[in-house]
Amino acid sequence: MGWLWAIIVGFVxxxxxxxxxxxxxxxxxxxxxxxxIIGGIVGNALANAFGIGETPGIDxxxxxxxxxxxVVIVGLGDMAYMSLRARKQKA
Incomplete structure (x- = not known):
């Protein structure tokens, strides 16, 4: 069930x-x-590092x-995807 939630949250x-x-x-x-999904994992790690990973109420x-x-990972990932795609089309 944890993987299903990870996929749903990652999608959103x-x-x-x-x-x-x-x-x-x-x-x-x-x-x-x-x-x-990667953004969610990184965000959770940052929240835990800042000490706000688990708070009462909504986090x-x-x-x-x-x-x-x-946002950062989608932006960087899209740039990498486009770069690889352009490189593949040149070959």
Whole structure:
């Protein structure tokens, strides 16, 4: 059940990151979901490092860090995807 939630949360985080980023992202939806999963993991790690991983009530700090991490990872991941795709088309 943990993997199912990771995929669902990663999908949502990836879509939110895609909406926040300006311009068009060319990565396929499955890759955006993977980037979102990684963003969620990185955001959780940052929240735990800052001591806000577990708070009473809604963990707003953790959620914000997850979104910020997802935005960064989706942005960088899309650039890497486009670079690899362009390199593949040249060959």
């Amino acid at each position: 985080l990836g879509l939110i990151a895609k909406l926040i980023l300006p311009g068009k992202q060319h990565s396929p939806l499955w890759l955006i979901t993977i980037f979102g 707003w700090g953790r959620h914000i860090l997850q979104i910020v991490a997802a």
